[in-house]
Amino acid sequence: MAVNLDNNLMNKFNNQIKNMENYIMFIIKARQIALTDELTKKGRKPIALSMGAPVERVSDYVIQKTKEYLDVDSLHTYSTPKGEMKFLEAVRDRMQVRFGVDFDPKTEIFSLIGSKEGLSNMVKALVNPTDDIKNQDVILIPSPGYASYSQMIKAQGARGYGIELSKENNFMPDLNIVLDKYTKEGNDPNKIKALIINYPNNPLGCTCDLKYLQHCVDFCKKHNIILISDNAYCEMYYDEDFKPHSVFECDGAKDIAVELYSLSKSYAMTGWRVGYAVGNSTIITMLSRVKGTIDTGIFKVLQYASADLMTSSEGQKYIDEQNIKFKNKLERFVKGLNSLGYKIDAPKATFYLWLEIPERFKDCVEFADNLLETSGVVVVPGTAFDPNAKRYVRISVVAKDDDLDEIIRRMKEDGFQY
């Protein structure tokens, strides 16, 4: 329900927060809830393809481990922002097994209450807040890119500058060209604090090769820009030839980079809020200073169970099985969409589709609104990820197979052919 805001109280708050809108995903969710009764009555009960949240059951192994650790009295007290040594060592082992890279759990690994928290606090640690746009610090972000990037940067009194990912640049833009363009537009290169990269990418589902990651490392080192690699989707891939990398497989990455990970997607543990950062020890130390003033870490029980999961054969088996399921889901849904006249390929990684909308719709907001109000199908307008993406919507192919088939049926019956 909308709240009537008291201007007198509002004026006590900082300008960034005062001028902010609610996060798009929560706005969409609220609309879905508000329309549920009406849509259900007409046989169009909402099916959400909006949030990047798998609906699969989490691994039985992690549930069993959690139950065991709940019985250990010492695991119910405060943790620390950094995390328990068992968790940090599990991260070290996972990074070694998965990417062949080494980290010191004492200085180069840090727990996160989900990677969104880590990203936001990284930005907080980096920028000097101001609402004077000309003097704002800048963070380079992928465009299209995760909707939270631009919002969390804005909320901290800084500016996100979108780097265009397109078919033309094979989703791997030359950063020297980007910097040139940025400078020619009258922006100050000295204001750039960091570059965020995200491969596999939300919402495009594209990946990048090691050569490109090396380019990012070299560019950042040359210009003294901190490299933040958001690797939330590194385990969700469907083709060995496009297996995602860690930026730390590149020479010199430890001089300049930090990489963020999440258990949310590949282990379907979105509600657990478990993630971690690895990388340069100075960057990790600065992040720890911010987090020390804000949180006291993840519930120890969840850290212990997650540590076991990350280092177990059961954990790897779960990831492999999930990837088979998502590959099938994506192929099934893509086939359905193409039977309606759309022209789209299944992505190489992630569970996202970046769908071009039919010409008869004014823009992606009109398409998404109509699809929700008519057919009960919840998708996200492309402009949430890139202000120029007016002809696209993002679809999270996370629903159950039956629901995916039902969506195609509804789209056909309700006139949503291409």
Ligand SMILES: Cc1ncc(COP(=O)(O)O)c(C=O)c1O
């Ligand atoms: C690219 C990207 N990074 C980070 C996150 C945050 O995930 P979490 O906070 O659950 O780890 C998301 C979630 O959708 C995402 O898409």
